[in-house]
Amino acid sequence: MNTESAPHAPTATRTAKALREVLEEDIAGGVYPPGTRLDEASLARRFAVSRTPIREALIELAASGLIEIRPRRGAFVREIGIRRLIEMFEVMAELEAMCGRLAARRMTPDEHARLVAAHEACARATESGDPSAYFEANGQFHEAIYSGSGNEFLAEQARALQSRLKPYRRLQLHVRNRVGNSFQEHEAIVAAILDGDDTRTEEALRAHILIQGERFNDFVASLRPRDGAS
């Protein structure tokens, strides 16, 4: 497909794109924790540009839901409460399930090959015990299913949401034995798709994603004693 609009479709200028990507990573990476105020002047100084491209990048970030722009007040890194995160995983599960159902019916032999290749990459990463390699291969695996759905709009939606959840999914791979379990779930998904069994694929994928949400939930619960969930 086109390399232009991978996870994020709309990019105004090249520098705004670059700015947005750096800011995304910083927000995901905790450089700007939730609630942080992103003031335009500081960002302009940091990137050695004027406020104009900064503002444009902020608007894009707001559109993707990462920050919130309160008129005349400024841009704030959005608090994503556990509640909302679980909601997002629920929706993600449904989108992936839908992709899977369609992919089981529609994938071409070529696409099957790509899926299997990604699955084998996951296998190698699992054996070598390299979580970040697994994370990467896992991305390819799911991408194969998105594009295999034959519904490009659906695929775009799935990519966009996956991208928003990326930092949390990454975190969650550190949970005990999650990589191994994830790989086994993939195994079932691949089998169902190769069988062309849409219902089985759908259910396996939904469960696969929902488990991630639950594991994440457990993980968070083990960190803090209590939270008011927005």
Add this chain to the structure above:
Amino acid sequence: MNTESAPHAPTATRTAKALREVLEEDIAGGVYPPGTRLDEASLARRFAVSRTPIREALIELAASGLIEIRPRRGAFVREIGIRRLIEMFEVMAELEAMCGRLAARRMTPDEHARLVAAHEACARATESGDPSAYFEANGQFHEAIYSGSGNEFLAEQARALQSRLKPYRRLQLHVRNRVGNSFQEHEAIVAAILDGDDTRTEEALRAHILIQGERFNDFVASLRPRDGAS
């Protein structure tokens, strides 16, 4: 809920919001047909503002997928092929089905009342034969289900997509007897929700939306003899 961010969550400034809404309507209404180039200077003249707020509105429109910004080339109204439109309806059907499944389980008596009220408004609009009143009441009806899902993120996604499909849904209401059929489908949906039957609600809603996509497809097919579907 908050009146601030109804269908679209992120709005930078108040004037950018106003600009975006007008442009959205113009694009939907055919003032700017697909492929049209939106040059900043003309828009600035039209709205009697500088290019700055225009650019910000365009970036938001690009983020919502209505236009495409090609760097250094300008903003173009996006062509939405029949193919893509059907894909969008497919996804919408799934989102609504999910809302329905959750709503059937989770809606409070208050929310039930609001749903029924919207349904009755639909009934009045059907009897009076006023399509635009029906369109409005129909929006309330679906909104009741979105917010009744108890998953605010899901509700936001549903609203956003519904907003993008709005012009096409509106068009489609002119199809012979579509309003009457739509109302009957609502009837089944309300019954299923009041019964708390999640599976029945899910299926009724999915069918309700998919039919819209199909009817729209028929409608388009009846207009042009042939199309290459991008």
Add this chain to the structure above:
DNA sequence: TCAACGGTTTTTGTATACAAGAAAGGAGAA
């Protein structure tokens, strides 16, 4: 001590100015 008021300062929102790339149009050669 605390709350309310007013002025100062900072920050956002908008307009304008400038730079650089793309499109358009014309001149010249084949």
Add this chain to the structure above:
DNA sequence: TTCTCCTTTCTTGTATACAAAAACCGTTGA
């Protein structure tokens, strides 16, 4: 005539300047 190259013009992208609103802060009064 038609293709190519170059110049001109126009449009976008970025920087800066200005206006207005919000935040800040010290003062004053109870």
